Amino acid sequence: xxxxxxxxxxxxxxxxxxxxxxxxxxxxxxxxxxxxxxxxxxxxxxxxxxxxxxxxxxxxxxxxxxxxxxxxxxxxxxxxxxxxxxxxxxxxxxxxxxxxxxxxxxxxxxxx
Amino acid sequence: xxxxxxxxxxxxxxxxxxxxxxxxxxxxxxxxxxxxxxxxxxxxxxxxxxxxxxxxxxxxxxxxxxxxxxxxxxxxxxxxxxxxxxxxxxxxxxxxxxxxxxxxxxxxxxxxxxxxx
Numbered sequence: 001x002x003x004x005x006x007x008x009x010x011x012x013x014x015x016x017x018x019x020x021x022x023x024x025x026x027x028x029x030x031x032x033x034x035x036x037x038x039x040x041x042x043x044x045x046x047x048x049x050x051x052x053x054x055x056x057x058x059x060x061x062x063x064x065x066x067x068x069x070x071x072x073x074x075x076x077x078x079x080x081x082x083x084x085x086x087x088x089x090x091x092x093x094x095x096x097x098x099x100x101x102x103x104x105x106x107x108x109x110x111x112x
Numbered sequence: 113x114x115x116x117x118x119x120x121x122x123x124x125x126x127x128x129x130x131x132x133x134x135x136x137x138x139x140x141x142x143x144x145x146x147x148x149x150x151x152x153x154x155x156x157x158x159x160x161x162x163x164x165x166x167x168x169x170x171x172x173x174x175x176x177x178x179x180x181x182x183x184x185x186x187x188x189x190x191x192x193x194x195x196x197x198x199x200x201x202x203x204x205x206x207x208x209x210x211x212x213x214x215x216x217x218x219x220x221x222x223x224x225x226x227x228x229x
Contacts, residue, residue, distance in 0.1 A: 004154075033217065042116075042203060043155070043220040088154050098143060098207075099168060100218060102154030 004089050004103030012109040019076040021106040023089030024069075030092045032065055033100065034074050036085045043088065046074075079110045114139060116221035118204050124227045125194055132190045133224045137206030144187050145218060146179055147203040148172065155203055161187060194228045201225050 004025045013019055023032070031050045035043040049056045049065045049072070056063050062075040076083055086107050090100040117136045125131050137144045142163050147155035158177070159169045163184035173179075176194075181187040191198055202225075205218040 035220075040201075040225070042222040043205075045217050045219060048217055090154075098160055098162075098209075099145070099157040099170075100147075100155075101157065102147075105154050 004091060004101065006087075006089060006103040006106045008106060009104070010107045010109070012111065013079055014111050015079060015081055017079055019079050019083070019108055019110070021074045021087050021089075021108070023072045023074070023103050025072075025089075025091050025101075025103075026070065027093060029067070032063075032072050033090045033092070034061075034063060034072075035088045035090060035102075037088065037105075038085045046087075076108075079108075081110050081112045084108060084110045116204055116206050116219055118202075118221040118224050120224055121222060122225045122227075124229065126229050127194055127196060129194055130190065130192045131194060131226065132188055133202055133204075133226075134186060134188050135204030135221060136186045137204070138208070138219060139185075141206035141208045141219075142184070143207045143209065143218075144181055145205040145207075146187070146189050147205065149201040149203055149223070150199075158189075191226075194226075196228050199226055199228045 004023050007022045033048045034046040037043045047058045047063050049063050060077045065072045086105045088102050088105045090102045119134045145160040146158040149155040159179050161181040164181050176192045179189045201223045203223045205220045207218045209216040
């Protein structure tokens with residue numbers, strides 16, 4: 001079963017606007033990762049945030065992690081049409097297991 | 113580009129047939145993972161290897177599924193007696209955890225899309 005749930009399930013915005021996606025999970029984690037998937041293709045890693053970190057930045061991406069609320073958010077600033085994709089959060093649950101548990105994903109559509 | 117590669121990219125088969133997929137990880141990566149993704153869902157973990165050892169298997173991996181990584185490099189995933197419910201995208205990923213880090217970034221291949229008729 002999926003560990004995470006993402007909100008919203010779908011998001012449509014205009015180019016230049018910011019996009020925020022949220023991820024909630026159920027159990028303690030070692031780290032949380034965000035991936036992008038273009039239609040019918042493999043996943044591209046975006047950013048990893050560890051359980052002892054609260055915020056990370058990478059280019060136009062900002063990720064926050066609140067372990068007390070078991071939630072994370074991904075902010076894409078100044079969005080572009082090329083950002084159109086599905087975005088998934090994935091959690092690595094503990095130190096001793098390496099599997100990722102993925103959420104259900106947010107489908108982002110950026111209109112030119 | 114020496115990313116993760118998967119072969120074939122697409123496979124159409126009839127119910128009851130056996131299929132085998134191959135994954136070549138990034139060359140220095142010692143961990144290799146298999147996931148399955150159905151339409152509209154996130155990937156689900158199937159199994160993973162560290163070098164040639166299979167360290168964890170999901171309950172999703174029924175006895176019709178077998179994965180190997182005989183020399184610690186490429187891996188194969190075989191599905192015997194395929195069923196229509198096996199239709200999905202099969203994704204492979206690899207990683208190279210740094211010393212003292214238990215889990216790290218997983219790099220995914222393009223996937224093999226299986227259609228069982």
